[in-house]
Amino acid sequence: MQIHSKLPEVSTTIFTVMSSLAVEHNAVNLGQGFPDFMMSEKLIALVNDAMKNGFNQYAHMNGLPLLREKLAEKVEKLYQTKINSDKQITVTPGGTYAIYTALTTVLQPGDEVIVFEPAYDSYIPNIEINGAKPILISLQYPDYSIPWDEVKTKVTERTRMIMINSPHNPTGAVLSENDIEELRSIVTNTNILILSDEVYEHLIFDDIKHQSILLYPDLLERSFVCFSFGKTYHCTGWKLGYCISSSSLMKEYRKVHQFNCFSCDTPKQVALTEYLKNEEAYLSLGSFIQTKRDFFRELMKATPFKLIPSHGSYFECYSYADFSNENDFDLAVRLTKEKGIATIPLSSFYKNKTDNKVLRFCFAKKEETLQKAVLKLIKLK
Numbered sequence: 001m002q003i004h005s006k007l008p009e010v011s012t013t014i015f016t017v018m019s020s021l022a023v024e025h026n027a028v029n030l031g032q033g034f035p036d037f038m039m040s041e042k043l044i045a046l047v048n049d050a051m052k053n054g055f056n057q058y059a060h061m062n063g064l065p066l067l068r069e070k071l072a073e074k075v076e077k078l079y080q081t082k083i084n085s086d087k088q089i090t091v092t093p094g095g096t097y098a099i100y101t102a103l104t105t106v107l108q109p110g111d112e113v114i115v116f117e118p119a120y121d122s123y124i125p126n127i128e129i130n131g132a133k134p135i136l137i138s139l140q141y142p143d144y145s146i147p148w149d150e151v152k153t154k155v156t157e158r159t160r161m162i163m164i165n166s167p168h169n170p171t172g173a174v175l176s177e178n179d180i181e182e183l184r185s186i187v188t189n190t191n192i193l194i195l196s197d198e199v200y201e202h203l204i205f206d207d208i209k210h211q212s213i214l215l216y217p218d219l220l221e222r223s224f225v226c227f228s229f230g231k232t233y234h235c236t237g238w239k240l241g242y243c244i245s246s247s248s249l250m251k252e253y254r255k256v257h258q259f260n261c262f263s264c265d266t267p268k269q270v271a272l273t274e275y276l277k278n279e280e281a282y283l284s285l286g287s288f289i290q291t292k293r294d295f296f297r298e299l300m301k302a303t304p305f306k307l308i309p310s311h312g313s314y315f316e317c318y319s320y321a322d323f324s325n326e327n328d329f330d331l332a333v334r335l336t337k338e339k340g341i342a343t344i345p346l347s348s349f350y351k352n353k354t355d356n357k358v359l360r361f362c363f364a365k366k367e368e369t370l371q372k373a374v375l376k377l378i379k380l381k
């Protein structure tokens with residue numbers, strides 16, 4: 001049977017490609033972003049309790065009401081913005097779904113969406129499958145900052161949305177208050193919406209404050225802000241997240257959500273409601289992961305890779321331009337097969353496969369994993 005592909009140019013995501021290759025060659029996997037250390041035993045026990053206590057049927061389609069209340073409290077505490085937990089939050093099966101649903105809610109064929117590259121790999125296919133057009137703007141190498149002057153020139157009457165992601169995957173770059181000002185000056189008095197991917201909201205280092213859209217009620221009116229419990233609680237396999245928006249946008253969002261997934265895993269929502277009372281669990285995350293980043297940075301000094309400094313996410317990018325001219329995808333594959341370490345080539349995050357000779361490393365790993373990985377890279381010298 002033949003079908004007309006909706007995504008003719010799309011192949012298997014780089015995360016699956018590299019993780020499969022890592023398994024096949026028994027390589028240390030610093031590619032796909034997931035922790036290799038244990039999540040909280042307490043949180044696991046809470047899920048267990050919830051199941052035993054009978055919380056095994058459909059949850060409310062918008063997410064467990066008590067969980068949404070807890071999330072609204074967290075937002076007010078962290079970002080000093082009051083949101084209505086009934087009308088402005090929807091629990092989703094992960095951040096990726098939260099983003100896809102936002103795009104599907106608003107995009108009409110012919111709409112334009114401004115996307116910064118390198119971009120998390122689901123963004124562009126999510127736009128295209130909705131018949132809209134990604135307007136691609138490269139972040140400025142090597143600090144991966146947004147070229148706001150260029151953004152201004154790319155805005156047209158068809159611009160429906162601007163997508164931002166801070167802390168950024170794959171580069172670790174974080175947006176500043178000035179970036180938010182630039183964004184505001186572009187969208188004010190227009191119909192442009194914002195999608196803010198904040199799945200790494202707590203993974204921000206060096207005493208920098210996360211510039212959440214939730215800090216800015218005027219911008220939240222036109223935004224979908226997406227989060228992932230998987231990133232916050234070291235359980236990427238749970239695939240649970242949430243989206244926060246204005247009441248009117250959320251009303252439309254839920255029309256799409258209710259006929260796609262309807263409702264999310266109940267026992268995990270019950271457990272998270274209780275676990276959210278432990279503020280320390282998320283407040284300490286930045287320093288916990290920064291320790292890993294600093295440990296990894298120190299180790300990497302013994303390799304020929306050159307750090308491209310950043311302040312967030314659980315990824316760091318390194319340039320190999322000084323010692324090799326090899327295409328980044330080929331190098332990533334070769335390092336996996338021959339040296340036993342998997343990474344992610346940055347060209348995978350560009351539609352035209354821009355190759356600045358940069359690899360992304362995930363450092364959300366046990367110290368012994370990082371040591372084992374870097375030992376393999378020292379041998380490159």
Ligand code: PMP
Pocket residue numbers: 033093094095096097120165168169197199227228229230231236239240241
């Ligand atoms: N956005 C970015 C930038 C991410 O790195 C991730 C993690 N894969 C997601 C969204 C989605 O998170 P989730 O695993 O909850 O779907």
Ligand code: GLN
Pocket residue numbers: 013015016031032033034169
């Ligand atoms: N966010 C993770 C990463 O960037 C992986 C997500 C996925 O595999 N889809 O590596």
